[in-house]
Amino acid sequence: MTHTTYDELSKKMKEVRLLSNCSSILGWDMRTYMPSEGIEQRGEALSTLGKITHVKMTDPQIGKLISQCSGLEKIQQRNVELWKRDYDRETKIPADLVIRLTKQSTKTEGKWYEAKRKQDFGLVKPDLEILLELVKERAQALDAEKPMYDVLLDEYEPKMTAAGINSYFTPLRDGVIKLIKKYQDAVADNPPDISIFDKNIPVDAQKHVSKWIMNFLGLPPNRSRVDEAEHPFTTGYAKDVRITTHYQEDPTAAIYSTFHEGGHALYNLNTPEEHWYTAVGDTVSMGIHESQSRFCENIVGKNPTFLKNFYPNVVQKYMPAFQSVDTDTFIKSVNAIIPSKIRIYADEVTYNLHIILRFEIEQDLIAGKISVAELPSIWNDKMEKYLGMKIENDAEGVLQDTHWYAGLFGYFPTYALGNIYNSQMLATMKTSIPNWEEQLASGDFSKIRNWLVSNVHNKGSLYDPIDLMEKICNQPPDTKYFLDYLNEKYRSIYNL
Amino acid sequence: MTHTTYDELSKKMKEVRLLSNCSSILGWDMRTYMPSEGIEQRGEALSTLGKITHVKMTDPQIGKLISQCSGLEKIQQRNVELWKRDYDRETKIPADLVIRLTKQSTKTEGKWYEAKRKQDFGLVKPDLEILLELVKERAQALDAEKPMYDVLLDEYEPKMTAAGINSYFTPLRDGVIKLIKKYQDAVADNPPDISIFDKNIPVDAQKHVSKWIMNFLGLPPNRSRVDEAEHPFTTGYAKDVRITTHYQEDPTAAIYSTFHEGGHALYNLNTPEEHWYTAVGDTVSMGIHESQSRFCENIVGKNPTFLKNFYPNVVQKYMPAFQSVDTDTFIKSVNAIIPSKIRIYADEVTYNLHIILRFEIEQDLIAGKISVAELPSIWNDKMEKYLGMKIENDAEGVLQDTHWYAGLFGYFPTYALGNIYNSQMLATMKTSIPNWEEQLASGDFSKIRNWLVSNVHNKGSLYDPIDLMEKICNQPPDTKYFLDYLNEKYRSIYNL
Structure with missing residues (x-):
């Protein structure tokens, strides 16, 4: 029965x-x-x-x-x-609220396009105000007892709270700022040259490298594919999972999009087959998802030991324009700590400050501590404080991301959670695969992939994200591992 | 209200x-x-x-x-x-019959694949027998008063009856056989050389020609696209209509698939926009659809005057391997009357006999005059009688098409109806565009396309197919026009 x-x-x-x-x-x-x-x-x-x-x-x-x-x-x-x-x-959520939210977020996103093009936040402000109220109304409907921001967070990262995020992000911010200061002089003495990437590489050559990365990561052609899209993304389920990348003048855009989306795809492909089409057979959260994509993008794709093989044997082979650039220069430039005004172009270190800035602002916005009208000035102040960047117009400031204008509040923290999770996973993985970097250097990702599959992907949604981290690492998430990972990496790059 | x-x-x-x-x-x-x-x-x-x-x-x-x-x-x-x-x-149709039919046709089609591979009709016979009974049960459920075959026909060609088809197909069969006999000697004296097509043309060159044809036909890139599929087809609706073609060693496979599917696409793209998403905004029938695809494929794509321009300026340009073949040879070979065992490889003339054969057999099958077990021998006898072809095994005989094994009875006649319809449309069109062939020779399809759009495509499903033909041509469908068209064409090719 x-x-x-x-x-x-x-x-x-x-x-x-x-x-x-x-x-x-x-x-x-x-x-x-x-x-x-x-x-x-x-x-x-x-x-x-x-x-x-x-x-x-x-x-x-x-x-x-x-x-x-x-x-x-x-x-x-x-x-x-x-x-x-x-x-x-x-x-x-009442049906009429669903409809009002869908309509308002579509409308607001449309206005955002226009506002960004015209570099004028004022054009989208009235609609963003309406949308914000609807988002809050929705959070209230979901759970009137809990703080609204926690309700929103929970949708992307189940069981996560603002207090939990704060406990990770406070040491993250301090540690990252300290790291930037520490390497300030070394970077100034030996400045990375990102102009080496402006090579106008033919799309076909970039496609070959993307295919190489797909194959290296272990994405089977009979269950996956790579195509081109303006904004790279991963989609699909079970036996049909697809990534997209984009081919630009700077080929590292395609290379690291492919590594990043490839990480997402590996996760989607390897949830437990016996539970497909049930809840357990799905991936568990945005944070864990991002941990897998950034594992492939940063921990693997930007790893100096890996690059010592990948750069001469793949990049230089398919893109002869790089033959005048030596391996060390490429490693330093790919890992350059250079603050950017734009999140998606940020390096592995300063990226986290972009997320923390958004997390702080959206928390205050939801709590009613700041108004929509104040967003641009608060944004610009924080950019100056955290990254020393002077924002000249809203398009490179508060209008740069689409998330808020699509009604996505509570989503941004998962991007940095991914970094925290994956470096802690790496620390655990090292105990069973101590020679993981040698494996990468020899062009073999299989042992590392198998570890991710059996410890992360194969768990599907069996555990909530924090519980999953505890199962994998025998302790709750801790920012320490990410800071250790960054410090060790930059110590090795700059021989300090 | x-x-x-x-x-x-x-x-x-x-x-x-x-x-x-x-x-x-x-x-x-x-x-x-x-x-x-x-x-x-x-x-x-x-x-x-x-x-x-x-x-x-x-x-x-x-x-x-x-x-x-x-x-x-x-x-x-x-x-x-x-x-x-x-x-x-x-x-x-009772829900349980829908399910039984879906399951049985999926199963039968699976068996058909195996039977065709193993050249053994016996393997699919028992399942085809069950499927046939279900198809008849379905026809009974739809209308127990009407002859079953008419009920089936009506699904693909509304208001069409077996008697109507017979009135077209009897003169069609006689006329085509007469035509074949008439040109027998001329063809023997000046035999077409279809070996000229075995050129192993690079896929890229074939893709360029496909794009050229898309552009020539007037399929806008912002509303259509061409891709590759094993069996070419057209799909999509309104502002997003897609064709597929296939690239083989013989480039005419791609060329004429693109013309054919392009004709289908033009129809789908040009149904009346003000009625899209209603019944009137859809195409009207398989026969009218096929009339448009075969108009582009045969009346346009194989027209000698058109080929005098298309062949040197497009085929020879993109496919230098054809530089040793002169235009007249190409025209004769593309229009060669060479009986084939396989319907989809048949020429414009003998193609109709393949359809008539299927029409006769499926009518008798539905009426219970012949049994499934007799299908191979009846098939082989008719092939010998109509086309003089000796069938060696079922794979090149009764197993060659998937239709019956997918439960599609009453579908085949629409392929030949398309020829009858489109040549009659052509006769009408000539009165308003007397220089239509000169237009084609100058690489301009726009006036012809506009005529098709306003007389056929734009009518959507406003009229049933026979009524539509009467509206366009001021008279009911008549096989005479197709036979006149064929006779005129071959007279010009063979200067008789």
């Missing part, structure tokens, strides 16, 4: 999962191959599909089945717990 | 149309870019989407709205009439 109830529930949830897979692939198509005029039609098709998925997900029958399940095995229990979490979330 | 009813109905039907667009694009992806291992997952996703679309289409609320509509304008009335036709069809 109970078995039948659980099976019926699983069947309904599989249907929802399949529909969301349809939306993913249609979204992928929209950003890669769709003829440009198809955009409006696709918007309507995706919104129809989205509405149907929402109706299926909030079917009262699902609530009933959830409440009737009993006598389950451990993994079945976990599935029901996760499904209940999603069901409660979806049903708590 | 009535206005609201119609609007509500339109909204529901638009939703169905958008869902079927989602399925089309996911089907396109499956046949072009999807990693091979994704097939099972995609099958499940498409079947989930199919079930949802069916539920939406058979929603009793739609039946109610249809019956409540009144006081409509002419086009609204036509929409309601077409929606009722679809609704009645979808609701008349």
Whole structure:
């Protein structure tokens, strides 16, 4: 009887999962191959599909089945717990609020495009104010008891709180600022030359390198593919997972996008197959996802030992224009600590300050401590304080990212959590693969990949992210490992 | 009140149309870019989407709205009439029959692959027998009063009957056989050399020619695209219509697939925009669709006057291997009347005999005059009688096409109807564009395209196919025009 109830529930949830897979692939198509005029039609098709998925997900029958399940095995229990979490979330938000939010975020994102182009925050301010109120209304509907920011965070990183993030980000900020100061003189004595990347490399050569990276990471061609999109992303599920990259004059844009998205793809491909189409068979959180992408991008792709092999044997081979640049120069430039006004162009060290800045601002905004009108000036002040950058206009300041204008508040911290998680994973991994860098130097990622697969990917959503970290590392997340990792890396690059 | 009813109905039907667009694009992806291992997952996703679309289409609320509509304008009335036709069809078939049919046709098609590979009809015979009974059961459910074959035909070519088809196909068969005999000696004296096509042309050169054809036909890059698939097809709707072609050693495979699918695409792109997402905004039938594809493929793409320009300026330009073959040889070889065992490789003349053969057999099969077991021998006898071809094994005989094994009976005649329709359209078009061949020779398709758009494409589903033909040509379909077209063409090629 109970078995039948659980099976019926699983069947309904599989249907929802399949529909969301349809939306993913249609979204992928929209950003890669769709003829440009198809955009409006696709918007309507995706919104129809989205509405149907929402109706299926909030079917009262699902609530009933959830409440009737009993006598389950451990993994079945976990599935029901996760499904209940999603069901409660979806049903708590009034239908009219969903519609108002969708419309307002679409409208605000449209205004954001215009505001960014015209470098004028004022153009999007009134809509952002309305959107912010709707986002808060939604948080209230989800849980009126909890602090609103914690409610928002929980959607991207289950069980995470602002207090938890603060406990990671405070030492992160201090440690990163200290590291920047420490290497200030060494960097000045031996300045990295990022102009070496302006090579105008042919797209075909960049495509060859992307394919090489896919193969190196272990992304099988019969279950994955790489295409081009303006903003790189990863999508797909189970046996069909796709990454996109972009080919620019500076080939490191494609190289590191491919490493980054390749990391996301590995995770998507290796969740536990026996639990696919159930909640446990999905990836667990944005933070853990980002830990995998940044593991491949930074810990692997920018590792000096790895680069000593990859640079001459792959980069120089496919891109002869680099033959005049020696390996050490490339390593220093790829790992250059050079503050940027723009988050997505930031280096591995200063990147975290961009995230901390956003985290601080969005917390205050949600708490009502600051107003939407104050955003540009607060943004610019913090940029000057944390990164010493003077913001000249809103396009390179508060308008640079789309997240807030799409209604995504509480999302940014996961980008830095990924760094914290993955360096701690690395510390644990080193105890079982002490020669991990030699492996990379020999062009072999398989042992490292296997470790990630069995410790992270294969766990799917069996544990919430913090619990997963404890299972893997035998201790809760701790920023120390990331700072150690950075310090060790830069010590080796600058021989200090 | 009535206005609201119609609007509500339109909204529901638009939703169905958008869902079927989602399925089309996911089907396109499956046949072009999807990693091979994704097939099972995609099958499940498409079947989930199919079930949802069916539920939406058979929603009793739609039946109610249809019956409540009144006081409509002419086009609204036509929409309601077409929606009722679809609704009645979808609701008349019991749900369990839909499931049994889907399962049995999937199973039979699987067996067909195996049977074709092993050249053994016996392997698929038992499943084809079951499938045939289900197809007949379905026809009975749709309309127990009408002859079963007419019910099946009506699904692909509304209002068409076996008697109607017979009235076209009898003179078609006689005329084609007469034509073959007439040119027998001329062809023997001056035999076409199809070995000239075995050139192993690089795929890139073939892609350039495909792009040239897309541009020539007037398929705008912001609303269409061309990709590669094993079996060429066209899909998409409104502002996003896609064709596929295939690149083989013989480049005419790609050239004529692109012309053919380009014709389908032009039709899909040019249905009346003001009626998109309603029934009137869709293409009307398989026969009319095929008339457009074969117009571009044969009437345009194989036209000697057109080839006098296209061959030296496009084929020879992009494919230097053809520089040793003169224009006249190419024209004769592209238009060679050489009987083939395989329908899809048949020339413009003998192609029709392949269709007539299938039409005769499937009619007798549905009527119970012949059994599934007799299919191979009856097939082989007719091939010898109509085309003088001796079939050595079932793979090159009754197993060559997938249609019957996928449950598609009544579909084949539309391929030949397309030829009958388009040559009659051509006869009408000539009265307003007498210099149509000169236009083609100068590389200008715009006037011809505009004629097709305003007379055929822009009519959408406003009229049933036979009525549409009467509107365009001021008379019902008549095979005479196709035979005249063929005779005139071959007279000019062989100077007889």
